[in-house]
Amino acid sequence: MDDKLFEKRYETYREAVEAYLNRLFLGDYPWGKLHESMRYSLLSGGKRVRPVLTLEVARLGGLRNWRRALPFACALELVHTYSLIHDDLPCMDDDALRRGKPTNHAVYGETMATLAGDALQAEAYGLIANALKLGTRAKVNAVASLSWASGANGMVAGQVLDLTDFGRDRWTLTMLCDKKTCFMIKCAAELGCAASNASSEVCNATQTYASLLGLAFQIQDDLLDVIGDEETFGKPIGSDKEEGKTTFVDLLGVDGCREEVRRLTAEAVEALHGVEDTAFLERLALNLAERTK
Numbered sequence: 001m002d003d004k005l006f007e008k009r010y011e012t013y014r015e016a017v018e019a020y021l022n023r024l025f026l027g028d029y030p031w032g033k034l035h036e037s038m039r040y041s042l043l044s045g046g047k048r049v050r051p052v053l054t055l056e057v058a059r060l061g062g063l064r065n066w067r068r069a070l071p072f073a074c075a076l077e078l079v080h081t082y083s084l085i086h087d088d089l090p091c092m093d094d095d096a097l098r099r100g101k102p103t104n105h106a107v108y109g110e111t112m113a114t115l116a117g118d119a120l121q122a123e124a125y126g127l128i129a130n131a132l133k134l135g136t137r138a139k140v141n142a143v144a145s146l147s148w149a150s151g152a153n154g155m156v157a158g159q160v161l162d163l164t165d166f167g168r169d170r171w172t173l174t175m176l177c178d179k180k181t182c183f184m185i186k187c188a189a190e191l192g193c194a195a196s197n198a199s200s201e202v203c204n205a206t207q208t209y210a211s212l213l214g215l216a217f218q219i220q221d222d223l224l225d226v227i228g229d230e231e232t233f234g235k236p237i238g239s240d241k242e243e244g245k246t247t248f249v250d251l252l253g254v255d256g257c258r259e260e261v262r263r264l265t266a267e268a269v270e271a272l273h274g275v276e277d278t279a280f281l282e283r284l285a286l287n288l289a290e291r292t293k
């Protein structure tokens with residue numbers, strides 16, 4: 001797939017996600033700035049990789065009108081946004097910048113930021129339950145997948161490993177990244193499969209692809225924290241070191257990380273073998289391996 005075609009499809013998905021998210025939490029309620037703070041982080045220029053993946057997998061899985069999967073795709077983005085708001089809090093990573101802008105608590109205060117994250121997480125399940133064009137089985141599968149990926153043995157467990165002293169050999173670091181990053185990216189593929197009632201071939205291939213993509217994505221993130229450009233990356237460079245975190249760069253070195261990202265990306269693409277029409281996913285993996293933000 002050439003650059004133009006890839007970018008056009010990515011933009012079509014991204015714009016549909018932005019439009020859907022932009023319609024949320026607009027009511028005029030007397031709870032202070034809760035809705036405003038939720039929208040602040042939700043609409044602050046994320047790459048939307050996870051919802052784009054859900055929509056493309058839904059299309060591949062046979063959902064001819066992929067827009068029907070938007071509530072699932074956006075539910076995942078709500079949970080992702082909650083995790084970023086909480087991750088930036090003073091009791092966690094204590095970051096002042098996210099996507100080049102002041103973090104949620106820097107603008108709205110810690111209490112409101114915590115509550116905005118809580119509300120986004122709860123509302124995500126509401127989006128799934130109320131998805132008009134999808135059936136009960138798809139919704140139950142989506143709820144199970146999202147709660148598993150983000151819950152006590154998933155993303156939150158990854159965050160516990162990240163913020164407490166569990167040691168950082170390669171095994172522990174891989175488990176940490178698996179839970180903190182890969183589970184949510186794999187969940188993106190699972191939600192696309194749930195929305196489209198995809199065949200087992202499509203489910204297996206896209207979910208293996210997404211897990212490998214997730215690990216490559218995290219290693220690239222670790223690399224960017226060392227060799228990235230602050231303005232493009234949207235947060236300070238060197239924050240992992242400052243926080244005393246051992247990352248893949250410490251274990252593998254810069255060149256070793258680059259090689260590992262290449263290897264995992266090639267494996268992710270290989271996992272799609274046997275499924276038709278995967279050019280967009282192949283291109284997505286290659287582009288993410290070279291991302292600078």
Ligand code: GRG
Nearest residue numbers: 046047048049083084086087155156159181221
């Ligand atoms: C607070 C329970 C809890 C979990 C936080 C997501 C997370 C766990 C921490 C954020 C820090 C981090 C490096 C996470 C790894 C996953 C990752 C690279 C997230 C950033 O995702 P992008 O690059 O973000 O897709 P955008 O800004 O594009 O949405």
